Amino acid sequence: MQDVSSSAVKILLVDDEPSIREPLASFLRRECFTVDEAADASEARKLAASKRYDVALLDVMMPGEDGLSLARFLTASQDLPVIMLTARTEETDRIIGLELGADDYVTKPFSPRELTARIKAVLRRGARQAPESMPEAMLFDDLTMELTTQRLIGREGEEIPLTGGEFRLLQVLAERAGRVVSRDDLLELTQNRRADVFDRSVDNQVSRLRKKVERDSANPALIKTIRGGGYSLAAKVRTR
Template sequence: MGNKRRVLVVEDEQTIAESVAARLRAEGFEVDLAHDGPSGVAAAAEHRPDLVVLDVMLPGFDGLEVCRRVQAQRPVPVLMLTARDDETDLLVGLGVGADDYMTKPFSPRELVARVHALMRRVDRAAHADPAGAPLVVGDLEVDAVQRRVRRGGTPAHLTPIEFDLLAYLAARPRAVQPRERLLAEIWGWGEAAGTRTVDSHVKALRRKLGADLIRTVHGVGYALEVPE
């Protein structure tokens, strides 16, 4: 079955790794397993997965270093698993190229839903209109074809899902977007259980592009301010 999507699971806890792999295989994915940092990087180079499910705490070297090395080889969506619900750790993970994260313990059903959502995002990006002109909002320029962002003429390096979130907000300047809508449109989730994911990605965008760019509407969501 050459058209099956391939997922690499890098997880040192055998029970979790096998459970995740079994659930993903039941959904039709081909799954490869690795159980430490070095073998995770080697497996990514050998199998060229469509997506990586990556634990943060690994023997050898940690998941953050795995993510850096894997993304340097070839950009690929990464869903990080962390045992600690620490915002700094999550932002660091997003900063080294992870697209999403889940905190342990997690529901296998939710993990599969997030994998499907990341795959849909990749498909949307692949079918972007090649004739589409860059979106310019004030001093912000968002190029959907080249997937590049500049603010004030300065390039910013965004993860794929950060780009999609910014592009969605920039296409609707000043309009408040509820977290639940952003989850549905960007992540493809039909439930509001992951609103902290949105918050963390917004914080990462502010860190990279300026704290004044995205306005928080407390209790509702976010809006892109029109930059000067």
């Protein structure tokens, strides 16, 4: 990863409101980022098909395809870090965005300087997590996580559909197999944020993940709950 303050960092900014998009793009360019603007998801998809970006800033509420759907596409097709921009304040909307694979969530109105700091934090986190030679796959409990394509192959050879957030959560647990990972650490590692007092997003995501990967989701044996601690992957993991 390049220096996150350099103009080599390319940002895809998607917002249908010119009064927000254009001043924000100008500010980010003054901060030495390279910024491409899109007024809707269709335009953003065309840009993403022809260029590679380091991070995407997506408005949630847009005419036509909304930001949540676009986030799902970008994280699945390009493994692109995404920060959601929204006027919504409901916790449910924020959790949905994060669980779809978004890396952060900023509520309008926001400070452009705060957004800049969040962009740099997301990029730094990505740089820290990128190993020099990432394995192609992680194998455990007759499951295969294909890291390069972000696919999970089941016990009978079938593909198990996971959201970007679910894949990231399972990968974090697999990388720390046999160790207890706290809810706070899971949020920090998968969503780059700390938990609120009543935040149940990790528990909800684990519950959905168990239904997809456990042999018996009613009696989970793979993803274990550690009372007062967090979660642990109870499997031996090998890589290839």
